[in-house]
Amino acid sequence: MTNPTFTSAGARTADAPGPAGLSIRHAVMELGDGDTKVKALDDVSLDVAPGEFLAIVGPSGSGKSSLLAVAGALASPDSGTVSINGQDLSQLSRGKRAAFRLANIGFVFQSGNLIPALTAADQLRLVNRLAGGPKNFDPAVLLESVGMAHRAANRPAQLSGGERQRVGIARALVSGAKLLLVDEPTASLDRARSREVVELLARQSHEHGVATVMVTHDHDVLGYCDRVAEMVDGRLGAPAPVR
Amino acid sequence: MFLALRELIFARGRFSLMGGVIALIAVLMVMLSGLSSGLVNDGVSGLKSMPVTAFAFDQGTKTDNAFSRSVIDDQQLNAWRGTAGVAAAEKMGVGMANATTDSGKQIDLTLFGVEPGSFLEPSRSAGTALGAADGIVVSSTAKAEGIDLGTVVTLDRIGTKLKVVGFTEGQATFGHVDVAYLPLKTWQLIASGQAAPGTPSSAQLSALSFDTASVVAVQAEPGTKLDLAAGDTTAGTSSKSLSAAFNASPGYEAETMTLSMIQVFLYAICALVVGAFFTVWTIQRKHEISVLRAIGASTSYLLRDGLAQAAILLVGFTALGVAAGLGLGAAMPDAMPFALEAAPIAIATALTIGLGLIGAAVAVVRISRIDPLNALGGQR
Ligand SMILES: Nc1ncnc2c1ncn2[C@@H]1O[C@H](COP(=O)(O)OP(=O)(O)OP(=O)(O)O)[C@@H](O)[C@H]1O
Ligand SMILES: [Mg+2]
Numbered sequence: 308m309t310n311p312t313f314t315s316a317g318a319r320t321a322d323a324p325g326p327a328g329l330s331i332r333h334a335v336m337e338l339g340d341g342d343t344k345v346k347a348l349d350d351v352s353l354d355v356a357p358g359e360f361l362a363i364v365g366p367s368g369s370g371k372s373s374l375l376a377v378a379g380a381l382a383s384p385d386s387g388t389v390s391i392n393g394q395d396l397s398q399l400s401r402g403k404r405a406a407f408r409l410a411n412i413g414f415v416f417q418s419g420n421l422i423p424a425l426t427a428a429d430q431l432r433l434v435n436r437l438a439g440g441p442k443n444f445d446p447a448v449l450l451e452s453v454g455m456a457h458r459a460a461n462r463p464a465q466l467s468g469g470e471r472q473r474v475g476i477a478r479a480l481v482s483g484a485k486l487l488l489v490d491e492p493t494a495s496l497d498r499a500r501s502r503e504v505v506e507l508l509a510r511q512s513h514e515h516g517v518a519t520v521m522v523t524h525d526h527d528v529l530g531y532c533d534r535v536a537e538m539v540d541g542r543l544g545a546p547a548p549v550r
Numbered sequence: 551m552f553l554a555l556r557e558l559i560f561a562r563g564r565f566s567l568m569g570g571v572i573a574l575i576a577v578l579m580v581m582l583s584g585l586s587s588g589l590v591n592d593g594v595s596g597l598k599s600m601p602v603t604a605f606a607f608d609q610g611t612k613t614d615n616a617f618s619r620s621v622i623d624d625q626q627l628n629a630w631r632g633t634a635g636v637a638a639a640e641k642m643g644v645g646m647a648n649a650t651t652d653s654g655k656q657i658d659l660t661l662f663g664v665e666p667g668s669f670l671e672p673s674r675s676a677g678t679a680l681g682a683a684d685g686i687v688v689s690s691t692a693k694a695e696g697i698d699l700g701t702v703v704t705l706d707r708i709g710t711k712l713k714v715v716g717f718t719e720g721q722a723t724f725g726h727v728d729v730a731y732l733p734l735k736t737w738q739l740i741a742s743g744q745a746a747p748g749t750p751s752s753a754q755l756s757a758l759s760f761d762t763a764s765v766v767a768v769q770a771e772p773g774t775k776l777d778l779a780a781g782d783t784t785a786g787t788s789s790k791s792l793s794a795a796f797n798a799s800p801g802y803e804a805e806t807m808t809l810s811m812i813q814v815f816l817y818a819i820c821a822l823v824v825g826a827f828f829t830v831w832t833i834q835r836k837h838e839i840s841v842l843r844a845i846g847a848s849t850s851y852l853l854r855d856g857l858a859q860a861a862i863l864l865v866g867f868t869a870l871g872v873a874a875g876l877g878l879g880a881a882m883p884d885a886m887p888f889a890l891e892a893a894p895i896a897i898a899t900a901l902t903i904g905l906g907l908i909g910a911a912v913a914v915v916r917i918s919r920i921d922p923l924n925a926l927g928g929q930r
Contacts, residue, residue, distance in 0.1 A: 405846045414845060434845060
């Protein structure tokens with residue numbers, strides 16, 4: 308499938324130096340203070356290459372969301388480095404980081420997190436405007452690729468959980484980001500819907516060379532992933548290939 | 551404004567409720583502004599239209615009702631005439647009178663005694679100039695009382711008869727009472743208490759040895775700033791500029807202060823109500839804003855969007871309210887002192903919008919404190 312959005316945005320990220328994908332080195336992050344201090348990340352290192360689909364599993368409170376926050380330039384680690392497409396995030400100011408996220412990182416949050424006032428098509432148009440994308444941007448192309456073209460004019464309230472999640476994935480891909488961070492995308496979905504959504508994520512990362520990190524509690528869907536890593540008490544185990 | 555407009559449409563129920571409140575405030579604003587302009591006109595339009603820079607009252611005159619209280623003489627007049635920068639100075643008599651028209655109708659008049667032919671002589675919309683001893687030029691609004699050219703009014707108690715020879719250009723009232731201009735000599739005759747019943751004759755006037763009046767009306771040379779304090783020292787007067795002298799008209803200060811206070815409260819209410827609405831609205835949007843910030847929307851984009859939304863709401867509904875207020879104002883009964891004037895209404899409109907925007911801005915700034923991290927994990 309050829310998608311004009313990806314080609315144009317691909318050019319935007321291509322001029323970044325260094326290796327493509329996500330690279331985390333010895334990240335440590337403590338949260339809370341005093342007695343309640345918790346090591347959310349304890350010497351975490353991780354590499355995800357373009358086109359690779361990595362799943363992270365682990366018990367509640369083990370630091371999975373913290374890892375996504377650090378990987379997504381939403382939080383800075385206390386020590387260690389994070390680089391995306393060769394850009395060291397610690398070099399970026401707060402304002403620059405927002406712009407960097409917009410161009411390079413796509414987020415898919417639990418239950419979609421769409422803007423209630425916007426139709427599916429407008430969700431995508433808004434991100435395209437924020438990112439300063441092409442004037443003739445056509446949301447139908449991306450919505451088609453997630454199988455949602457027929458609900459383009461519907462607002463989130465009129466969509467099912469799975470449909471919302473698919474619109475959320477399309478929205479994360481608008482600016483042509485080459486890193487997709489996904490936090491529990493199937494938490495509110497039934498088994499069949501979960502499989503559809505994760506299959507869609509796998510297809511998008513493989514077809515468009517997107518590095519994808521997905522946090523999940525749902526062991527049923529791991530079959531669609533390339534590698535799985537387990538997190539326990541802030542420590543990330545070595546990613547193992549899925550059989 | 552992409553998001554702002556779509557949210558206005560999406561949450562149109564909530565926004566129109568808020569807009570309704572803004573529109574009602576704007577209606578009230580227009581009504582108050584009309585009422586206050588109307589009261590000012592009723593109180594001091596007789597002074598407002600005079601080509602006078604300042605009035606000099608006798609030193610030590612109490613401000614309230616100073617016009618009818620003060621007494622000045624020729625010495626004080628001449629001192630003012632000799633002051634640098636004064637183009638002209640004239641004595642002026644001010645007094646209140648109850649009178650009866652020849653058709654038996656009881657009316658109230660403010661008598662302005664001015665020298666015929668001087669700069670104080672009013673411009674007329676009908677009739678002849680001041681000059682005849684018994685000739686008066688009355689406010690055009692007195693026509694509503696059944697007064698016409700040639701109507702004879704008799705002053706109560708003393709029985710002096712005066713004849714209407716002209717009408718002023720537009721409204722000329724003072725202390726909510728129609729002004730009647732008359733020759734200064736005739737005014738002095740009445741003020742001296744020596745007036746006899748019937749038409750005042752020129753023989754009576756020339757026999758009169760009474761040369762005081764109420765105030766000295768001073769006109770500055772064009773383009774010069776008059777040094778009022780210097781004039782006051784030599785003349786033994788205390789002078790007030792034209793607009794400051796409004797406060798010396800009966801009840802003026804009390805009326806305008808009451809209305810200004812109500813208006814100030816209304817502006818404060820507008821800012822607070824709009825601020826409260828946008829505070830709640832921003833808190834409701836907290837999660838979606840954290841998502842937008844996580845995606846990478848800049849703070850300035852989100853702030854601009856939120857402010858644009860408030861501006862659209864305020865401008866739209868204030869315009870609606872002002873239009874409704876103007877319609878209502880046009881339907882006001884004549885007996886009510888009410889005047890729709892462009893300048894005060896424009897200022898009131900600008901203030902409503904401006905203060906509403908300040909209220910909204912204080913609320914919308916919260917956007918910049920919303921942490922994009924909230925977007926991660928479940929709904930918190
Ligand atoms: N703002 C915070 N202040 C203090 N401690 C925090 C804060 N946020 C998270 N933590 C702690 O950091 C640790 C890691 O939290 P994190 O949200 O990353 O876990 P998680 O693996 O995503 O859990 P879940 O599966 O429940 O979402 C937890 O022990 C949590 O209690
Ligand atoms: Mg989590």
